[in-house]
Amino acid sequence: MSKFVKELLQQDFEQRIVNDQIDSFLIVNTKGLSGNENNRLRGELKAKGIKLLVVRNSLFRKALANRGMDAARALFEGPCTLAYGGDSVVDIAKEMSDWVKKIKNLEIRGAYVDGSALDGKGAESLAQMPTRTELLGQGVMRILSPGARVAGAIAGPGGVIAGCVKTLADADKEAA
Template sequence: MRPEKKFLSIEIQEWLEGSAYILFVAYSGLRAEEFRELRQRLASVGARCRVAKNQALTRILRESRRLPEEWTLKGQVAAIAHGDMIAASKILKNFVAEFTRPKLLGGLLDDRTLSAAEAAALAELPSREELLGKLLGLLQAPATRLVSVLSEPSRALARTLAAHEKQQEGAAAT
């Protein structure tokens, strides 16, 4: 292997290392400023979009046993990796709605391949922040109910005393 190709392969391997997912998009027809805009939006959630030679990317992914033999990357393909996968897929979905390109081809999640439909469905999932909020609400709900149950006798006593006081005032007025 020529030194340039070896350097490129090492660079791609290092880029993909540590990412639990990769989304593949066909970016043909996307203008340079639109592609720059997509990269900036993805960078805001920690995701990075990169163009690599299909042959090199395919070889590296097959060597790492992440890409099955039946998958082939053809045409102008970019890979998106790192950061929050759900946020990246939401950004990609919104970008496609705005510019009609790029086309989501599919992806890899750990060692599982994702079809284009499965990868697109990720954009419908709640974000990490939403899930954390729901979890916090679930954790707080029993404590809130317990406080409510424990404070009810004192509230009932206060209501009873207030009603008794009102009754006494009404009797004293007559």
């Protein structure tokens, strides 16, 4: 590959980092996947907003360095495919962990999250973390649960008293 083509490819990688707002990603090894497996993987991930990009390591390392993402440079050894997009890197890790179980040749190599690089095991542990949506749901539940308990405590005795008054009123009507 000529120097000019390499520079164009590096610039394309840098533009993708900026345009697609790639700040966190997973690195997987797709070597050994059949064409059908690769197409099925890409199609189903695309439906979930996750993109796969096969990169040339030396050029992508330079693009990362130019974008201030030096910590991720060490992750790019051997055949690498970048998985990015989705709601968060945790969503990507969960999806890729599911795919690793389905396709034996697929391997999670590492991840880049919030300015730090994770090895393969660290990247796989991301799949065990709650997603952003799950965290928001847990937060809302924790905010609303004390109020629900207070409302239940207030309504509980009031309901009992109202039931007693109604029973007395019904008894007076029957007696009359």
